[in-house]
Structure formats: structure tokens, C-alpha cells
Amino acid sequence: MRHALTAVRNFYGANPLHLLALIGCFALAGYAAAQTLANPQWPVMLAWFAAAVIGHDLVVFPLYALADRSFTGALRAVRPRGATAPPLVPAVNHIRVPALGTGLLFLIFFPGIIQQGRQTYQAATGRTQEPYLGRWLLLVAAMFAISAVIYAVRLGRALHRRRDRRPGPRR
Amino acid sequence: MSTNETGTRDRHEEYGFPAKLWRAVERRRPPGLDRTKAWRSPLRGPWLTSVFGLVLLILLPIMIITGLLSYAAYAPRFGQAFPAHVGWLRLPFFDWPTRPVWLYRLNQGLHVTLGLVLVPIVLAKLWSVVPKLFAWPPARSLAQVIERLSLLLLVGGILFEIATGVLNIQYDYVFGFNFYTAHFYGAWVFIGAFVVHAGIKLPHLVRALRSRPFREELRTSRGGTRPEPPDEEGLVAADPAPATLSRRGVLTLVGGGSALIAVLSAGESLGGAARRVALLAPRGGYRETATDFPVNRTAASAAIRPADVGAGWRLVLVAGERTVQLDRDRLLAMPQHTARLPIACVEGWSTVQTWSGVRLRDLAALTGVPRPASAHVRSLERGGAFSQATLQPGQVTDPDALLALRVNGADLPPDHGFPARVIVPALPGVHNTKWVRSIEFRSA
Numbered sequence: 001m002r003h004a005l006t007a008v009r010n011f012y013g014a015n016p017l018h019l020l021a022l023i024g025c026f027a028l029a030g031y032a033a034a035q036t037l038a039n040p041q042w043p044v045m046l047a048w049f050a051a052a053v054i055g056h057d058l059v060v061f062p063l064y065a066l067a068d069r070s071f072t073g074a075l076r077a078v079r080p081r082g083a084t085a086p087p088l089v090p091a092v093n094h095i096r097v098p099a100l101g102t103g104l105l106f107l108i109f110f111p112g113i114i115q116q117g118r119q120t121y122q123a124a125t126g127r128t129q130e131p132y133l134g135r136w137l138l139l140v141a142a143m144f145a146i147s148a149v150i151y152a153v154r155l156g157r158a159l160h161r162r163r164d165r166r167p168g169p170r171r
Numbered sequence: 172m173s174t175n176e177t178g179t180r181d182r183h184e185e186y187g188f189p190a191k192l193w194r195a196v197e198r199r200r201p202p203g204l205d206r207t208k209a210w211r212s213p214l215r216g217p218w219l220t221s222v223f224g225l226v227l228l229i230l231l232p233i234m235i236i237t238g239l240l241s242y243a244a245y246a247p248r249f250g251q252a253f254p255a256h257v258g259w260l261r262l263p264f265f266d267w268p269t270r271p272v273w274l275y276r277l278n279q280g281l282h283v284t285l286g287l288v289l290v291p292i293v294l295a296k297l298w299s300v301v302p303k304l305f306a307w308p309p310a311r312s313l314a315q316v317i318e319r320l321s322l323l324l325l326v327g328g329i330l331f332e333i334a335t336g337v338l339n340i341q342y343d344y345v346f347g348f349n350f351y352t353a354h355f356y357g358a359w360v361f362i363g364a365f366v367v368h369a370g371i372k373l374p375h376l377v378r379a380l381r382s383r384p385f386r387e388e389l390r391t392s393r394g395g396t397r398p399e400p401p402d403e404e405g406l407v408a409a410d411p412a413p414a415t416l417s418r419r420g421v422l423t424l425v426g427g428g429s430a431l432i433a434v435l436s437a438g439e440s441l442g443g444a445a446r447r448v449a450l451l452a453p454r455g456g457y458r459e460t461a462t463d464f465p466v467n468r469t470a471a472s473a474a475i476r477p478a479d480v481g482a483g484w485r486l487v488l489v490a491g492e493r494t495v496q497l498d499r500d501r502l503l504a505m506p507q508h509t510a511r512l513p514i515a516c517v518e519g520w521s522t523v524q525t526w527s528g529v530r531l532r533d534l535a536a537l538t539g540v541p542r543p544a545s546a547h548v549r550s551l552e553r554g555g556a557f558s559q560a561t562l563q564p565g566q567v568t569d570p571d572a573l574l575a576l577r578v579n580g581a582d583l584p585p586d587h588g589f590p591a592r593v594i595v596p597a598l599p600g601v602h603n604t605k606w607v608r609s610i611e612f613r614s615a
Contacts, residue, residue: 011188028360057301123472124467
């Protein structure tokens, strides 16, 4: 028995239980997918399913990774020439965090913000989507403003500490 | 910088059948997939991935259970759940309870709010494992090929569920297919892949979480943040850049994203003052009052004409051969009952109001069927998926199950179903039929 198990493992590359579990997973997915075949819209659903993976892994991820790398590169580039010491307070996360917040809120609430589905929204709720763009922009402004205030406070404290550590010519 | 190739290398050199093929694939690395340079984040590693994994392992079962219960709440045995016929892919039939009255409200509020809150965590989890997508060779055995294919179902499943759910709650039907069908079967594709993935990865998760004490990680600042030791999975960058964020920082960032979404959306389920804070939620950002509270489907969009609901309106009660017609004054002359009940929508929003009207069981008794096996309610609304609904026996006989005529002490507003609407504890919102035309009490 142990011998047979080892043989399967060498051939397949994992415990036979691994194979059984995965067959179960594909069978369930196949059964669920087969249920949708009665619906004439199944090819559109399949396309959206595939687009979800491709859209995230090959479009959204490369884009935000590139954006972040360009941004951190640009931050380095604007530092004064000959500056050897690291910045007193790195600005990077003070821009990254509100930018991520902005993107996240847009990602989730974009239908309201760009008024997509205007008619169905109005028929269902009796209201319009008009307020959403303004609210989102205010939230974006608030996030960047709070981040800027925190940056200013941190910078002030860092400058203060440096002055205390290195007595200036006045003393 | 050279990778740690001792110890882990031995396992990597194990090839399944056909070993020649896997070796050949490994030698033909496409340009650009040189992992030593591409991945720079010093934070990626089994520990961080496992923290995100653990959070998802705890919260995703809640999504699955609330989702399946949501389907059961539509009373699928009457063929009125969507999709109607799902083969084996449902819980056994059971009567959806009417108590606690907030049951459906809680279920949907959890499903939708938690679903939104999970978005940053899912994105962070995907970010943490993305190097594996581009790792070379893609597989060293049949087992790895099959497992990677199942990841397509896992990742596709969760992103598909998020995308369809997020669009649906905002009435943005760009996808052009039936939401219920897609979200329901998409969930089952995901469930299988999730269970298997969790089962396969659980030992890795436990080992990785034990590798770094959580509290110590929470005390480590950016300056002290070092990459995790190289792992056999290839998550840890071979040539990491200096940290711009600590692990504590990245967890705070992701948690903060979730908290932000929670604050901006939970209010549409909680109601009251919290609704004003739910600035971006489809049923949020305003103060709810006794006369202005959230509505689903306006009278105008349901094509309710003033003539339909004027003085000529009659409620038609049917039981077998027997028919009883009542006008609104007759209904108002019957014993009135008041109950504070939520309307809770499948889309997660809810609102609790004070409804008064005639008990459904009194109407049933009037037709001579005091304990009906079901009640079929029809609306004046023409067409539409919810112009009718069938109620279970308990949903007719519950003392708070009403044919409401008034809300908060005033006649029902047109958008809330004037002249009369059904309101039953813990019933899905759309089954609380508005602009009621007839109720048929069925004996069997």
C-alpha cells in the first residue's frame, strides 16, 4: 500500500487525496457551469468570468504596480541633487495612502460617481445619482488634506528634534 | 544576489511524470520572467500572505452561508427563488422563519457590507501572491498543473462575484446577463475552488503564521522591516528594495481601506443617523424621516396608474371557490394592528418603520381558511419579476404579518404601495408585495 502511494506520488506529484479533491472541485464547477447552459446568456457570463481574471492579473495589477514604481521613482528624482541623507519624513506614503483610498472608493462606487445605470437607479430608489460625484470628490479632498496635515505635523516634529539634537549657532 | 537554493532546491528538483517534459519547460524560460529582478517589495512572503489568507478563511464562509441563506429566504420550494431550478446546488427546503424579525435584514446586511469590506483584503491577497502567476516553470508535475487551473476558478470566482455584486447593488446592469443566475452559479464555482484551496494551503498557512509572532510584527517599524527568509514558493523577492512601509503599515493600510468602506456603506443597513454617513452607498447619504425613507421600485416605474388605486380599488380575497371583495374603508374598519418591522432588501439596505393594517391571518379567517398552506399575493403592477409572491403558512399566521394600510401614522405613500402592501417579519423585501390587488389563500 505504502509502495503504491509512493508510486502515485512520484507520478502525479502530490498525494492522491490532492487529485481527488481537485477532481471534486472541477466537477462542482462543471455542474454549476452546465446549469447556466439553459440560459442563452451563458457565453457572456463565461466571458465576464475570464475577463475578471485577465482584467485583474494582466491589466489592473501591472497598471497599479507601474504607477507605484513610476511614482516612487519620480519622488527620488525630485530630491535635491547631492542629498545623501534620507528625507526627514518620507512623503511617499502620504501620497500613496490617499491615492489608494481614492482608487478604492472609485473602484467600488464608480457606478454612482459616473452615473452609470442612471435610469434603473432612479426607477428603483426614486432618487438621482447626482450627489455621488460631489461626495466622492469631497472624500478625496478630505483624505489628501488629512494626509497633508499629518505630514506637516510629522515634518514639524522632525525639524524640531533635529534642531534640539544639533545646537544651532544661536546657542 | 543569489537565492537561497539550499534545502528548498531539493524539493524543487522533484518532477512528476513526465519529468523530461517539465525539465524542458523549465529550461525554456521566456525572456522577462526573470524573477530575481522583477519583484521588489520586501513585504511579500508567506507570513503576510497567510495573514490575509486567515482573514479570508474566517470571513468568506460567512459570505457563503449568508448567500445560501439568502436564496433559501426566497422560499425556493414555491419556484420563486432566482434562479428557479438549481438541481442539487441549494440547501434542503425549509420554511424561512419570521423570527427574529431582523433575520433577513442581518443576513443581507452582512452579505453585502462584508462583501464590500472584503474587497481590499482580496486585492491585497492577490497582490501578495502575484509573483507566483509569473513564476517559471509554471509547473513541475501534473499535480501543479491541475492545482493552478483550479486557481483560475478560485480567483475568477471571487472577482466575478465581487464584480457582479458591486454592480448589482448599484443598479448598473452593464453586464447584460441575469444577475441572480450569474451570481448564484459563480458562487458555486468559487465555493468548490475555495474549499480545496483552503484544504491544500491550511498547513502552509499555519506554518507561515507561526514563523513570525504577530505581536512582534506589530511592534516593528518601517526601519526595522526586513524581508522574510526565502521560501520555496517564491513569494519572497530575491532582490528586494528597501521597505517604504512596514508589515504593520501594510496591514493598517488594508484594514483602513476596509474600515473606510464599512463606514461609507454600513449605514444603509443600519439606518437612522448612520444612513447619513453612508455617503457613497446606493441607499445612503441622506436623513431618513417618517415620510422619506428608502424605497424599492417607485410607483411610476411599476406603471401604477392613479385610476388603479383610486376609490374604485378593491382587495380581492380568494379561497377555493369563494371570493371576498373589500374596499379600503372596509379594511380600515377591521381590527388594526401595528408593528415595527424592517423592509430589508436583497441588496443589503434596510429600513425599520412602524406599519399598521390588517393582520393577514384575519383576512385568511375571513375567507374561511384560517390556516392556509400558502398565500399567493398579486400586485397591480404589470409585469416585473416581483409583481407576485407566495407566502409560507408561518408568514401568514405570524401576529405581525400585515396587509399594511398606513406607515408611521399616515397613509402609505404611493411609492410604498398605496393603497395596501404586505409586510411580513423577516421576509425578503421584494416579497412584501406593494399595490396589492389580490390574495389567494390556498389550503394545500
